[in-house]
Amino acid sequence: MFNEKKYDKLFDLMNENTLDAIMIAPSSDMEFLVDYHAHADERLNCLVLLADKRYFQISPLLNYEEAKVKYPDNAVFYKWADGDGFLETVKKSFTDFGLIGKKIGVNETIRAIDVLDFQELLDATFVNAHPMMEQYRIIKSNEEIAFMKRAGEIADKVMTEIKYFIKPGLYEYEVIEEIKRLYKENGADDISFSPIVATGRNSSMPHYNAGTSKIEVGDNVVVDCGCRYNNMCSDTSRTFFVGEPSEEQRRVYEICKRSTFSAQESALKGVTAGSVDKVARDIIVDEGYGDCFLNRTGHGIGFSVHEAPYIKPNSTLVLEEGMAFSIEPGIYIAGKFGMRVENIVVIENGKGVSMNNSPVAIEDVIIKL
Numbered sequence: 001m002f003n004e005k006k007y008d009k010l011f012d013l014m015n016e017n018t019l020d021a022i023m024i025a026p027s028s029d030m031e032f033l034v035d036y037h038a039h040a041d042e043r044l045n046c047l048v049l050l051a052d053k054r055y056f057q058i059s060p061l062l063n064y065e066e067a068k069v070k071y072p073d074n075a076v077f078y079k080w081a082d083g084d085g086f087l088e089t090v091k092k093s094f095t096d097f098g099l100i101g102k103k104i105g106v107n108e109t110i111r112a113i114d115v116l117d118f119q120e121l122l123d124a125t126f127v128n129a130h131p132m133m134e135q136y137r138i139i140k141s142n143e144e145i146a147f148m149k150r151a152g153e154i155a156d157k158v159m160t161e162i163k164y165f166i167k168p169g170l171y172e173y174e175v176i177e178e179i180k181r182l183y184k185e186n187g188a189d190d191i192s193f194s195p196i197v198a199t200g201r202n203s204s205m206p207h208y209n210a211g212t213s214k215i216e217v218g219d220n221v222v223v224d225c226g227c228r229y230n231n232m233c234s235d236t237s238r239t240f241f242v243g244e245p246s247e248e249q250r251r252v253y254e255i256c257k258r259s260t261f262s263a264q265e266s267a268l269k270g271v272t273a274g275s276v277d278k279v280a281r282d283i284i285v286d287e288g289y290g291d292c293f294l295n296r297t298g299h300g301i302g303f304s305v306h307e308a309p310y311i312k313p314n315s316t317l318v319l320e321e322g323m324a325f326s327i328e329p330g331i332y333i334a335g336k337f338g339m340r341v342e343n344i345v346v347i348e349n350g351k352g353v354s355m356n357n358s359p360v361a362i363e364d365v366i367i368k369l
Contacts, residue, residue, distance in 0.1 A: 020102035025109040028304040036070040044086040105129025134308035139322040151234035152355030158182040159358040172197040173211035188227035192305045195225035204338040237342035259283040259329040267352030273315035280329040298326040
């Protein structure tokens with residue numbers, strides 16, 4: 001099953017990290033590897049993939065029927081019942097596959113309390129394999145980039161259309177529902193995360209998600225949304241103004257926009273992620289709003305909406321061809337307002353190419369009343 005070319009890099013990484021096996025619980029990792037969208041709960045439900053390409057699945061009886069269709073008929077399953085618990089099942093599977101005394105990686109969704117139990121039960125070394133799993137997907141293929149660009153085009157269309165829906169008197173949740181409808185209408189497979197619509201004072205909270213406030217004249221409204229297309233994600237943010245913005249709003253918006261596009265231009269093959277963050281951050285700091293820049297400049301994106309690489313201060317990670325990530329510096333003035341302009345960028349032919357091109361000129365993001 002794991003002989004396809006797409007898995008080669010994972011086995012190379014396992015060998016580099018001297019891992020004998022990796023345990024993968026319900027997560028984007030499991031979805032990417034075997035297209036199994038398993039419900040995550042307290043029950044251990046995991047793929048165990050060995051460095052020699054053998055594998056088995058530890059499955060609660062509750063999940064067995066849906067899990068087995070994701071694997072060949074000869075796949076090995078270790079099933080366990082709620083009344084018995086899973087620890088003895090783990091011990092038997094590890095014994096059968098020769099993993100006692102070996103080095104085992106665990107992905108980000110294997111529970112820490114379960115790992116503690118494994119360590120007491122088994123003579124094996126368990127290590128954090130999340131950085132390795134991120135490294136596995138950090139470079140996008142040409143096909144993946146094409147799907148991401150299409151997802152970005154859909155996001156741009158939705159962002160352009162939502163401007164004409166926003167008006168005073170609407171609640172944030174009404175805008176959110178319209179965004180979801182527009183994504184479906186425009187050909188997205190699904191949204192990539194729950195849209196953020198933050199009006200007025202709420203916009204000073206970067207990940208505000210209550211959705212219960214009413215839009216008023218004079219507000220600026222941050223809209224952050226994205227979609228999935230052929231399993232690849234988009235993500236973009238724009239700031240709209242309900243009526244004419246104040247001088248302070250105009251000033252802050254232009255600083256945010258300049259920070260985004262300057263950082264985007266600096267994103268080149270061979271530079272560090274930290275240097276791109278510094279370009280964005282220096283502009284905001286020099287304008288006196290450094291304390292209001294609360295976040296890293298960006299996050300990677302691809303199969304998941306948040307993955308490596310992370311565009312953050314002091315990162316020494318070197319940008320490479322095929323890496324994709326957001327550029328989203330922002331200014332968030334507590335109790336007043338916040339703003340950001342976010343584009344997804346991919347390194348192509350040595351340069352950062354934006355996958356988002358919806359209007360950002362201030363006159364284009366003012367909602368005329």
